[in-house]
Amino acid sequence: MTLDLPGHGDAADLRASLPETAALVLEALPLEPVVLGGYSFGARVALHVALRAPERLRALVLVGASRGILDDEERSERRRRDEALAAHLEVVGTQVFLTEWLSQPLFATLGSRADTTTRSTNATGLANSLRSAGTGTQAWLGDALAELEVATLAMAGELDTKFVAEARALAATVRHGTAVTIPGAGHAAHLEQPELVARTIEEFLASA
Numbered sequence: 001m002t003l004d005l006p007g008h009g010d011a012a013d014l015r016a017s018l019p020e021t022a023a024l025v026l027e028a029l030p031l032e033p034v035v036l037g038g039y040s041f042g043a044r045v046a047l048h049v050a051l052r053a054p055e056r057l058r059a060l061v062l063v064g065a066s067r068g069i070l071d072d073e074e075r076s077e078r079r080r081r082d083e084a085l086a087a088h089l090e091v092v093g094t095q096v097f098l099t100e101w102l103s104q105p106l107f108a109t110l111g112s113r114a115d116t117t118t119r120s121t122n123a124t125g126l127a128n129s130l131r132s133a134g135t136g137t138q139a140w141l142g143d144a145l146a147e148l149e150v151a152t153l154a155m156a157g158e159l160d161t162k163f164v165a166e167a168r169a170l171a172a173t174v175r176h177g178t179a180v181t182i183p184g185a186g187h188a189a190h191l192e193q194p195e196l197v198a199r200t201i202e203e204f205l206a207s208a
Contacts, residue, residue, distance in 0.1 A: 001029070003028055005042065006024070006132070007122070007126050007128050008120040008129065012120065012122035013122075014125075017132050017133055018045060018133045019052070021048070022045060022049045026049060026053055031056075033058040034057060035058050035060075035061060037061035037063075037201075038061075038063070038065070039063040039188075040063070040064040043062040043063060043064055043065035044065065044138060046060055047060075047145070050148055050152075051141065051144050051145070051148065054149060054150050057150045058208070059151045060152040060153070061201055061205075062153065063156070063190050063197070064155075064160065064163050064187050065154055065166065065167065065170055066138070067140065067142045067169070067170055068135065068139060068140045068142070069135065069136070070140045070142065075138075078136035082131065083131060085130055086126075086127035086128070090124065090127045094120070094121045094122070094123050095121075097126075106160065106187040108159075108186060109186040110191060113192060145174050146173055147175075148174045152170070152178070153177075153200070153204040153208075154167035154178070155167060155181075155190075156182065156189060157181075157182045157184075157185030157193075158182060158183050159184075159186045160187045167180075176208075182196055
């Protein structure tokens with residue numbers, strides 16, 4: 001199953017916080033335990049789902065995940081930056097914004113694998129996603145994750161040093177965590193090294 005999160009794709013008109021998004025995801029998932037995966041924003045949503053209903057998950061697979069921002073002042077500053085980004089998105093539109101977004105050093109190694117044809121073309125929806133569920137809105141999850149029993153794979157591209165450190169910290173925080181660094185990849189490791197990421201997931205699930 002591939003779900004459109006609030007503000008994206010067919011759910012562009014939905015506006016929801018991270019906890020509210022987790023509740024919506026749980027409504028859409030089968031009742032039997034599943035493997036839940038997520039990338040970046042989707043990874044943050046997946047963490048909230050895991051904390052809300054760990055019994056619904058067999059395993060958690062994350063790429064570019066974040067536990068949030070511990071410092072209150074830094075979190076407030078991130079909210080201000082997300083609001084400015086949301087306002088800019090509404091002014092320039094999704095295509096210009098996507099071009100600008102992919103020009104960041106974070107995606108420098110993505111190259112021709114960057115998909116500039118996106119189903120998420122609703123500027124208002126994407127802006128509202130930033131406002132309602134951006135990293136600045138996220139409560140620090142580190143303490144809660146220390147109690148999480150779900151087997152968790154946290155991946156990050158080796159060139160994405162901030163998220164490599166975060167993947168290792170996340171894997172060390174949960175009770176059954178594994179961190180894997182994907183060589184030759186940046187933030188979008190699953191797009192830059194799809195075969196290696198897929199193989200890593202298969203090996204993890206075989207032993208989870």
